[in-house]
Amino acid sequence: MKKLMNSPDAFVDEMLAGLVAAHPSLVHEGRVVCRAGGARKGKVGIVSGGGAGHLPLFTGYVGEGLLDACAVGDVFAGPSVDSCVQAIHTADGERGVLRLYGNYGGDRMNFDLAGEMVEMDGIKTTTVLGTDDIASAAPEEGTRRRGVAGIIYAYKIAGAKAETGADLAEVTATAQAAVDAARTIGVALSPCQIPGAAKATFEIGPDEIEMGMGIHGEPGIWRDKLRSADDVADEMVRRLLADPVASPSGRVSVLVNSLGATPLEELFIVYRRVAALLKKEGLTIVRPLVGHYVTSMEMAGLSISLIHLDAEREKLLAAPCACPFWRV
Amino acid sequence: MKKLMNSPDAFVDEMLAGLVAAHPSLVHEGRVVCRAGGARKGKVGIVSGGGAGHLPLFTGYVGEGLLDACAVGDVFAGPSVDSCVQAIHTADGERGVLRLYGNYGGDRMNFDLAGEMVEMDGIKTTTVLGTDDIASAAPEEGTRRRGVAGIIYAYKIAGAKAETGADLAEVTATAQAAVDAARTIGVALSPCQIPGAAKATFEIGPDEIEMGMGIHGEPGIWRDKLRSADDVADEMVRRLLADPVASPSGRVSVLVNSLGATPLEELFIVYRRVAALLKKEGLTIVRPLVGHYVTSMEMAGLSISLIHLDAEREKLLAAPCACPFWRV
Numbered sequence: 001m002k003k004l005m006n007s008p009d010a011f012v013d014e015m016l017a018g019l020v021a022a023h024p025s026l027v028h029e030g031r032v033v034c035r036a037g038g039a040r041k042g043k044v045g046i047v048s049g050g051g052a053g054h055l056p057l058f059t060g061y062v063g064e065g066l067l068d069a070c071a072v073g074d075v076f077a078g079p080s081v082d083s084c085v086q087a088i089h090t091a092d093g094e095r096g097v098l099r100l101y102g103n104y105g106g107d108r109m110n111f112d113l114a115g116e117m118v119e120m121d122g123i124k125t126t127t128v129l130g131t132d133d134i135a136s137a138a139p140e141e142g143t144r145r146r147g148v149a150g151i152i153y154a155y156k157i158a159g160a161k162a163e164t165g166a167d168l169a170e171v172t173a174t175a176q177a178a179v180d181a182a183r184t185i186g187v188a189l190s191p192c193q194i195p196g197a198a199k200a201t202f203e204i205g206p207d208e209i210e211m212g213m214g215i216h217g218e219p220g221i222w223r224d225k226l227r228s229a230d231d232v233a234d235e236m237v238r239r240l241l242a243d244p245v246a247s248p249s250g251r252v253s254v255l256v257n258s259l260g261a262t263p264l265e266e267l268f269i270v271y272r273r274v275a276a277l278l279k280k281e282g283l284t285i286v287r288p289l290v291g292h293y294v295t296s297m298e299m300a301g302l303s304i305s306l307i308h309l310d311a312e313r314e315k316l317l318a319a320p321c322a323c324p325f326w327r328v
Numbered sequence: 329m330k331k332l333m334n335s336p337d338a339f340v341d342e343m344l345a346g347l348v349a350a351h352p353s354l355v356h357e358g359r360v361v362c363r364a365g366g367a368r369k370g371k372v373g374i375v376s377g378g379g380a381g382h383l384p385l386f387t388g389y390v391g392e393g394l395l396d397a398c399a400v401g402d403v404f405a406g407p408s409v410d411s412c413v414q415a416i417h418t419a420d421g422e423r424g425v426l427r428l429y430g431n432y433g434g435d436r437m438n439f440d441l442a443g444e445m446v447e448m449d450g451i452k453t454t455t456v457l458g459t460d461d462i463a464s465a466a467p468e469e470g471t472r473r474r475g476v477a478g479i480i481y482a483y484k485i486a487g488a489k490a491e492t493g494a495d496l497a498e499v500t501a502t503a504q505a506a507v508d509a510a511r512t513i514g515v516a517l518s519p520c521q522i523p524g525a526a527k528a529t530f531e532i533g534p535d536e537i538e539m540g541m542g543i544h545g546e547p548g549i550w551r552d553k554l555r556s557a558d559d560v561a562d563e564m565v566r567r568l569l570a571d572p573v574a575s576p577s578g579r580v581s582v583l584v585n586s587l588g589a590t591p592l593e594e595l596f597i598v599y600r601r602v603a604a605l606l607k608k609e610g611l612t613i614v615r616p617l618v619g620h621y622v623t624s625m626e627m628a629g630l631s632i633s634l635i636h637l638d639a640e641r642e643k644l645l646a647a648p649c650a651c652p653f654w655r656v
Contacts, residue, residue: 002517002537003629004594011593014557020594021603022618055592137536209330226545227331229342247370256350261589263625264383265339266332268346275349280413290350297591299537300626327655 001193001200001298008196012052012074023324026062031083033059034069034090041177044162044171045069045091048101048149048155049084049111051076053194054215057294058101061152063323067100067161069112074203075194075297076216078106084114088123096124096168100154102147103129109323126168128175130154132184132305134243135212135221148215149294150182150305151255153317158324160319178313184241184255186212186303187232188220192260192296201299211235214244215259215296215303229266233273233304240306241281250308252280253317255289261300264291274304287317291327329521329626336524341379341400351652354390359411361387362418364399368415372499373397374417376414376429376483377491378437381403381522382543383620384653386429387459387478391651395428396421396485399439403522403625404529404544406434412442414461417453424452424496425569428482428503430475431457456503458482459510461634462571463540463549476543478510478584478633481645484654486610488647506641511568512583515560516541520588520624529627531559534551539563543624543631557594559600561632568634569609578610579637580647589628592619599620601634615645619655 005011016028027036039045048058049071058070070093071079088097097118099111108129115125124217130147132301137144158175166174188210191200204210209227212220256271258264271290278285286309294303309317335337344356354366363550367373376386377399388400399407407415416425425446429440443453458475466473494502515593516538519528528544532538537555542549562569584599586592598619606613614637622631637645 002535002554002628004515004517004560004590005597006556006558011597014597014600015593016596016602018598018603018618022596022599022616053593053629055596060592142544187332189332226330228334232332260591261626261628262332263588263623264388264620265343265381265625268350268383269333269339269342269454270346271350272342272346275346288350292592295591297593298331298589298628300589322447324655327652 003195005132005195012072025324029080029109030070031072033062033072035062037305039068039091039093040094041093043093043244044166044168045089045093045097046094046158046162047087047097047099049079049087049106050101050107051078053297054294060325061155061234061323062265065163065319065321066323066326069171070085077321078104078110079322081110081113085117087120088114088125092123093231098158098168098172099127099174100126100158101130103131103145103153104200111265122249123190126170130179132179132182133214133241134183134185136218139243148186149186149255149303150183150307152293153182153253153307154178157316158322159315159321160316162231178307178327179312181241181245181313182305182307184303185236185239185272186213186215186301188259188299189303190261190300191217192299204297229269233270234277237274237277240304244307247312248308251286251314252278253286253288253307253309254278254307256295257303257305258291258295258302259299259303260295261298267302270302285312331523333523340400340524351531359400360397360414361390362398363432367396367419369421370423370487371421371640372423372496372603373417373421373425373485374490375425375427377407377495378429378435379406381625382622387650388653389483390647391646392569393491393649394483394651394654399413405447405488406432409416409441412439413445416442416446416453420451426486426496426499426503427453427455428486429458430479431459431473446453447569452496456499456500456507460510461542462511462513462567467571468610474542475512476512476604477583477631478512478635480621481510481581484633484649485644486643487649494549506635509573509636510633511571512542512570512585512631513567514541514543515539515564516587516627516629518589518628519545519623520531520627557597558601561598561607564603564632565602568632573636576636577613577638579612579642581614581616581635581637582606583633584620584622585618585631585633586623587627587629589626590621591632595630598630614642618630635638
């Protein structure tokens with residue numbers, strides 16, 4: 001797989017250098033990206049992070065009304081404990097810091113350890129894990145689910161809550177409720193390749209797709225011949241709606257997200273069907289998102305995320321924010 | 329090449345249906361997309377258009393401070409005369425309409441014919457052609473050059489000019505000056521495929537790149553082994569700066585644009601180098617753009633556009649606008 005890069009070892013650092021060069025609202029120090037100007041005193045901080053290779057996730061969502069800092073690892077490899085500690089310190093506005101990131105073992109280990117370390121410095125932290133990938137575990141094992149694209153809804157909603165002056169417990173509860181109300185499923189058409197790796201993350205036939213595959217190529221639900229966009233959308237929406245949530249309100253936001261190489265044309269063809277299906281189910285769509293929000297570099301495929309909105313979440317989703325990649 | 333679609337024949341219409349469903353600021357009627365609410369009375373209208381398959385181009389740039397309407401053809405095939413006529417009528421605010429689109433024979437023929445037809449209805453029109461692709465003809469044959477990603481700078485600058493209440497001659501002159509000040513070069517890594525076509529738009533070896541290739545796979549300057557991102561960026565910037573422009577001011581905007589499958593990570597690696605090179609040349613970068621702005625569906629590769637700014641262009645580039653895809 002051809003990549004425009006200089007060396008695998010420089011991939012992440014050069015990418016971060018370009019990101020902050022292009023976006024003066026962001027600064028980075030090593031593997032931590034934060035808002036220019038640093039932490040906002042008196043506001044609960046929110047940090048995220050994880051392996052690189054998913055832009056705009058994570059660092060693209062640093063900005064007013066969203067995240068305060070991110071710790072970034074190598075491609076598809078969690079951030080170091082040091083980076084997690086540094087991100088938490090950077091985000092600390094003396095009201096505590098929420099660690100809001102996807103449910104992956106390596107990330108969890110290092111963010112947990114970092115939380116213990118900063119506690120000794122007097123920084124109180126809490127954790128909310130993105131667990132929106134419905135293909136990764138059954139509903140009754142929801143806490144084992146991986147975090148994928150739906151986490152950006154939690155960023156936006158928790159970020160807006162923090163801007164209201166809410167305390168750490170309130171921001172944490174709002175983030176957890178957003179995660180609990182979000183569901184995602186993906187479909188993969190072709191793999192990506194980690195810079196420097198000898199081969200792609202997985203193999204798939206030229207006429208095959210895999211339903212439910214994770215963003216690092218984790219196995220999905222089935223692999224079969226390519227189907228029509230409408231057939232694929234129908235199954236994905238059916239699976240999303242069949243997954244139980246507490247007290248659905250009838251109002252949802254939906255994200256049709258490219259995993260990388262799948263172009264906007266196909267996303268809109270799928271969104272058209274998703275919107276029709278949700279309408280048919282009596283659901284009202286609020287602030288839909290269609291585009292490249294959480295990717296796996298050049299992987300082809302897409303994910304559909306659905307978040308059920310109560311009045312507060314809907315208001316927080318609509319609150320102003322300033323970040324290069326949150327686009328409605 | 330796998331695509332999530334229903335049928336090749338429905339590709340464009342279903343894509344447009346999804347686009348307007350996701351973005352209520354846009355409406356479409358057949359193959360014309362315009363602003364919800366229609367033409368703004370008393371403002372010079374600006375229309376664009378061309379073949380589909382380049383999202384966000386063209387229709388994504390319809391909005392306040394940008395375009396008023398677009399006529400869209402099939403994938404990589406110009407819009408019909410009827411659609412061009414309809415787009416001009418839709419954009420007409422009784423101050424005349426600028427036709428601003430890329431320099432391709434089919435588009436030119438139909439937009440020209442449409443211009444003659446609407447003249448009979450009393451609508452005065454002018455034409456400015458995007459001709460920014462420096463690989464497509466020598467500087468002395470500038471009017472033969474094709475239009476590629478640099479045209480979005482002309483959209484933004486002419487669109488902002490029209491919002492000031494300027495007349496058709498002024499908006500046209502501003503658009504032409506923006507085109508004259510813009511330069512683009514692309515590099516392709518892998519092809520795309522027209523929906524329903526038996527094969528990809530071109531063939532290229534698994535370790536090859538082609539410098540200067542057009543967005544429909546038009547032949548470039550050379551084809552060779554993949555090189556480092558910095559080597560590629562160096563050559564592209566050198567070629568862009570070697571191409572003469574009238575009275576360069578030392579201030580430029582730059583767009584590092586994915587042709588589709590190339591991910592943000594690689595764009596930022598390249599942008600990092602581009603920014604360093606321009607700085608070394610004593611140029612100041614204003615409002616850089618990095619992302620998916622003008623694509624060829626799932627084609628891999630990127631283009632770099634440079635626009636030289638005078639004081640007016642810089643002000644117009646910074647003017648507010650409202651469109652789903654103009655992101656800074």
